[in-house]
Amino acid sequence: MMKNIAVQLEKENQTDKVKDLENSVAELLDLHSDCNHRSTAIQSVANRYQPVEQLTDFKKLLDDEFTKLKATPSSVPQNDHLMRQFREAVWNVHHAGEPMPGDDDEDIVMTSTQCPLLNMTCPLSGKPVTELADPVRSMDCRHVYEKSVILHYIVNNPNANCPVAGCRGKLQNSKVICDAMLKFEIEEMRSLNKQSNRAEVIEDFTEDVDED
Structure with a gap:
């Protein structure tokens, strides 16, 4: 909606006003990233927590986990893509x-016709990411x-690496989650696939007409 208003x-x-709106979008993306990190931190701490005799400082645990997550660039590609x-x-x-x-800069690695998903199929089930019933993503890789x-794979393969060929990312139950952006990115990929399919149909149709 904000994009349409800006246009x-x-x-x-x-x-x-366009510049003001752009600044607001950037601020919202930052806030969204923080909320995502907070949610992930809560889930991660909950999955790792083991009761002990001493009182647990949950605030410190959550703050430390949040700080660690915020220091990683995991959410930057999505934010850059939306901006x-x-x-x-x-x-x-x-x-x-x-x-x-700036499109000539080497730092530009993504356009609006590309999706930040790193793999198009689940490496274990072989299903396209767009058809996964309950998709999750590794916080590391x-x-x-x-x-x-993937959870069954982790249980049966302690200390396992990511099953994607060539990836050395370590897998942990607490770090395989459905983050806030994943479903959005998958839906975007579905839209891109539909656009691509329509383009192929049109191309095939025009080729048939030319042959006639």
């Missing part, structure tokens, strides 16, 4: 077909799996 404001040449979508939509109002400033399958 309309850009059409009306209200540049200052880029916002900026690209605004840019295309007056510059459709032109590259955005960011690969996606079917929950029941």
Whole structure:
């Protein structure tokens, strides 16, 4: 919705309001990331907690886990992706077909037509990520799996690495979760697949017409 509002404001040449809206989007993404880290920290601490005789300082445990999660770049790709979508939509109002400033930089590794999912199929079940009944993602290596399958794999393979070929990420029950962005990214991938399928159908149709 905010992207659509920004596009309309850009059409009306209200540049200052567009910039204010962009700043608000950036702030919301940061807050969303913090909420995601808090939720993950709670789940991680709960999964690892073992009762002891001494009183447990849960606040410190949660704060320490949150700080550790926040120090990792795990949520940055998603935030960058969403912000880029916002900026690209605004840019295309007056510059459709032109590259955005900075697109030549080597740091640009993702466009609005790409999805930040690292693997397209579950390495254990073989199912496409878009068809997983209960998808989860490793907090360490960011690969996606079917929950029941990966948890069974972890139970039967203590100290196991991620089953994706070439990945050395360590697997732990407490660090295989459905984070706040995963379902959004999977839904986005479904949309991209539908767009791709429609394009292929149109291409096939035009080829048939040309042959006639």
